[in-house]
Amino acid sequence: MAATASDQSLLEIVAAVRQDVEQADLDSEAAAEAFRIRFLGQRSGLITALFKRIPTLPRGDRRAAGIALNGLHKTAQERLKAARAALSSGRTAARQHVDLTLPGRRQREAGSIHPLTHALRGITDIFERIGFSIAEGPEIEDDWHNFTALNFAVDHPARDMQDTLFLQASEDGAGGVMLRTHTSPVQIRSMLAGRPPFRLIAPGRVYRNETITYKSYCLFHQVEGLVVDEGITMADLKHVLYTFVRAFFGDDVKVRFRPSFFPFTEPSAELDVWWDLPSGGRWMEILGSGMVHPNVLEAVGIDSERYTGYAFGMGVERPAMLHYGIEDIRILYENDIRFLSQF
Amino acid sequence: MKLSCHWLSEYVDHRLDASALSHTLTMCGLEVEEEDVLRAAADGIQVGHVLHVARHPNADRLTVCQVDLGQKDPLQIICGAPNVAAGQNVAVATIGATLLLPGRSKPLKIKRAKMRGEVSMGMICAEDELGLSDDHSGIMVLDADAKVGEPFGTYLERRGISVQDTVLDIVITPNRPDATCHIGVARDISARCDVPLHPPVVVIPEAGGEASRQIKVSIACPDKCRRYVAMVVRGVSMGDSPLWLRRRLEAIGLRPINNVVDITNFVMHECGQPLHAFDYDKVADRTIVVRESRAQETITTLDGKSRTLPPGTVLICDGQRSVAIGGIMGGENSEVSRATTSVLIESAYFDPTATRRAARALGLSTDASYRFERGVDAEGQAWAAARAAVLMEALTGGTVVEGMVDAHPNPVVMPSLTLRHARIPKILGIDIAHGEVERILKALGFAPSTAGPDAWQCAVPPHRPDVTCEIDLIEEVARIHGFDKISLPKVAKLPGMAPRQRPEEILRRAVYGLLGGRGFREVYTNSLLSRAEAEQFCDPVLAARGSVVETLNAVSQSMTTLRPSLVPGILQVMGHNQNHGQDTLRFYEFGHVFHKVSKAVSYVPGFSEYDALILAISGPIGPLEWAEKVRTGDFFDLKGDVETLLESLRVPGIRVEPFDSPTSLTEYHAVIYSESVEIGRMARLSDAVGRAYDIKSPIYFAEFNWTRLVLYARSHVARRYQPISRFPAVTRDISLLVDRTVTAGEMLSSIRAAGSRLLQEVTIFDLYAGDGVDRGKQSIAFSLRFGAQRTLRDREVDAAIHKIVHALHEQHGAQLRGPGA
Secondary structure, three states: OOOOHHHHHHHHHHHHHHHHHHHOOOOOHHHHHHHHHHHHOOOOOHHHHHHHHHHHOOHHHHHHHHHHHHHHHHHHHHHHHHHHHHHHHOHHHHHOOOOOOOOOOOOOOOOEOOHHHHHHHHHHHHHHHOOOEEOOOOOEEEHHHHOHHHOOOOOOHHHHHOOOOEEEOOEOOEOOEEEOOOOOHHHHHHHHHOOOOEEEEEEEEEEOOOOOOOOOOOEEEEEEEEEEEOOOOHHHHHHHHHHHHHHHHOOOOOEEEEEEEEOOEEEEEEEEEEEOOOOOOEEEEEEEEEEEOHHHHHHOOOOOOOOEEEEEEEEOHHHHHHHHOOOOOOHHHHOOHHHHOOO | OEEEHHHHOOOEOOOOOHHHHHHHHHHHOOOEEEEEEEEOOOOOEEEEEEEEEEEOOOOOOOEEEEEEOOOOOOEEEEEOOOOOOOOOEEEEEEOOOEEOOOOOOOOEEOOOEEEOOEEEOEEEOEOOOOOOOOOOOOEOEEOOOOOOOOEHHHHHHHOOOOOEEEEEEEOOOOOOHHHOOHHHHHHHHHHHHOOOEOOOOOOOOOEEHHHHHHOEEEEOOOOOEEEEEEEEEEOOOOOOOOHHHHHHHHHOOOOOOOHHHHHHHHHHHHHOOOOEEEEHHHOHHHEEEEEEOOOOOEEEEOOOOEEEOOOOOEEEEOOOOEEEEOOOEEEHHHEOOOOOOEEEEEEEEEOHHHHHHHHHHHOOOOHHHHHHHHOOOOOOHHHHHHHHHHHHHHHHOOEEOOOEEEEOOOOOOOOEEEEEOOHHHHHHOOOOOHHHHHHHHHHOOOOOEEOOOOEEEEEOOOOOOOOOOHHHHHHHHHHHHOHHHOOOOOOOOOOOOOOOOOHHHHHHHHHHHHHHHOOOEEOOOOOEEOHHHHHHHOOHHHOOOOEOOEOOOOOOHHHOEEOOOOHHHHHHHHHHHHHOOOOOEEEEEEEEEEEEOOOOOOOOOOEEEEEEEEEEEEOEOOOOOOOOOOOEOOHHHHHHHHHHHHHHOOOOOEEEEEEOOOOOOEEEEEEEEEOOEEEEEEEEEOHHHHHHOOOOOOEEEEEEEHHHHHHHOOOHHHOOOOOOOOOOOEEEEEEEEEEOOOOHHHHHHHHHHHHHHHEEEEEEEEEEOOOOOOOOEEEEEEEEEEOOOOOOOHHHHHHHHHHHHHHHHHHHOOEEOOOOO
């Protein structure tokens, strides 16, 4: 049915008036009275006037117009009633006295997580996302797990690379107990406790017998990684490490993967990232890695012809310090609230 | 180790500039840590011939020289050096040249000058002014055959002296004994760049001859000294080395000493074989005996220090006394001096392990011991001795005594290894062509020969004692071929195993979130304490067992002992922060704690180690607020944190039980249980202990055995849903009067026991003692909630309440208050 020009305009008017009704400010007695007279007044009220137009409409349109007007009338009455109720109870007046700029009730200051936890979790989260599981081991270790099983010969100069804090003296590489110098013994403990495949990440605290200075501390944190399975190659290692550094440092990171030496991996490699500095920048060593040495696999009873694997390890302090711009390592262990509250 | 690029190019024509060379070495496994450019002055400097020298009319110390520079007229130059003389060839800085003089930051520009009335048209230079050495004793006198007027740079180049050199400082990993010399590094460059290696050609004399009559060598410890080669050079004239040799040594950071010593150092840095030069005439009985030292033997080494040798040290002796520590340092009594005329060259192979142990025991590390420890070329001794002898003949005017002594009782046998071509992609993930593998092996000296289909038999060369198995060969091939050529797989492999997150990890993350929200700050403290501090906190009150774990070789007295508890670390943090103006102290830490125990408890027998978690508070519980009064935190604030934490970790059956016996560490404390298992302790620290850490407010802490707690906590993963009741619960409150000696804990247990299954929850909502309550009594109010999987009848609830009130009366003498009492 085609609508006529006259009812079209009445419905439009209703819509426009409804908007006015709904938006009117009713924050005082005077405003409420003005609203009543304007819309609902017996003589000159807008809605009253509109009702009077219904009989002028074509017969078939009167019903729709009536419904619309009745709805509007009800809305206006309800608004007026609600406003008068609010005004009489004084709620609106109280609202005007709330100082919303006062600070909230906090009860506790916000706590904080240590930056090293942020860095450790930042690293392990990335590896967990690509299918690694977390493993752990003790900080007190014996010769066999810390050195021998990792292919450190008794008198090899490689044992000089680390200054070990001993708890029990070692004779010819046996019987010694020490604070672990790296997280690599977790590789050994994990492999002894299960069967391949292995795909794990081991965060933890390690110790070096060093004087405390702005750049060295007697302990620090490492994250170790190990993957052993059939068909694992150095290309897989490189792939995982590149994936990691891109996730950690950003997609545009400049990376260098170069040969190095660790007794427990062969071939061994180190990964450097380019760090821009005002003076031009330099390569920063981020992690050591390599293919698990066959001697290590054999030491834990894994057939090194059938299985291959890779391992990697990285310090946590250095990337954390680079990331946050911290220059003195000691501040990490001082735990000043003014420092902690920044993380 | 420092390398001179110019020196390297003597053995390999690499045609790389310094930065490309540096990159090449790094990518071969010889990481370049630093590059340093050395530059001699050359621009505007020419070879001149001094025609005439006359005393300066107005200055005693100056001379007026007429110098021919190959132009029509000679130049007049004023010179202050004492050694200038007519007939010399000299280096002249002409007008416009600039010199970087030692000790001056700005370059000096040579200008036409008048010196005390006489015109000077340039400057005759000393070596230091030319940037060639530190020598400023006089002008540099050039060789007689120098071409007058020739640029000085050309003069230097023709004598093998670089005008510009770059020094690379490389890191030598323990598996590269071959790379401790220029030829060794050049071998890598030759293999990597596929250009020939040309080491100097040396004619090695036959063993025996006249030399064997002039010196006798016997080796009493052939397992520690496998070979001893000796040669004699007579008629040497001791003096400074020629400029090229001094430049070589200075470039790599060695101080030139005299021509004989410089030659031994030069040959060591050329081929890696350490040499020692004895003054032949000081070697008694013309005899060398190599033996192990006996107890308490001493020797004065050539640095002037008297050293007591550990027994079993390799000692080089002549017919009467010891003259050197084998492989480490020569003795003062036999060293060469200005008066020396005959030299005995020692070129030996000392066992790596023996050298390493002796050097460590003596606390003495030298360039020689560094190389012997790593393992020198097992067959390089004769070559190195001959090379040094030839150089001594050429540079000291001496004569090599024909022949050599070659005592070689215990030759090193180098292994022969098989390399399977198919194994290479299994390790590296890329194929390397057959020809390329073979080329690399040849270039590195492994002499590959075909051994069956697709395999090689490789003879390990004597300069690579580190290569002992197939994987070593694969690494050699890989590093020369290039790690950069290992391409990333397009598709990553995922092993056939599900990644698992340990419950511990899930719980730990929950702790970070929860404690952060409750205003705790995480700290990391040192696990090493002083012994006194560790012992103070190694107390059964803190659940410590056994005794403290001490280190044997700590660097500092303040860090000798492992922490038995996280408490002292937290106290240090609190003290530090209170001293820096912080009042609200709320900290937590995760960390291992350690105890020495009699039996095996954890991984290493005799040591116990577990992960602990500590929460500690002191001072106001929160920040200043406009709407609340600031309150100092107390035991119940911390207990609330503990209960919330344990509940959110779903630790079942949490109980905190007071521990009655008094202690010196705490004012009062309690044990925290999950069911019947102890998982932690909480306490108010003794105020006296707190004061010792400079903390003025009372300290409360809770320390958990996190390793054990994790075993009992049930994260959401392990939970099963319990249907919630659709029937309304009924809440009733009761208020009782009871003796103050009765504890809330006792009453709660009684209520729970009496309330049976209908009682779902009981809460204390009021506790009061004082006005209106009899002395010695307290008023306590409980809110009890009852419920079941059906609608409860009032009768049932009344009966339950009656039972509870009855139990409280019977067991604790409690009287119901108020209506109904």
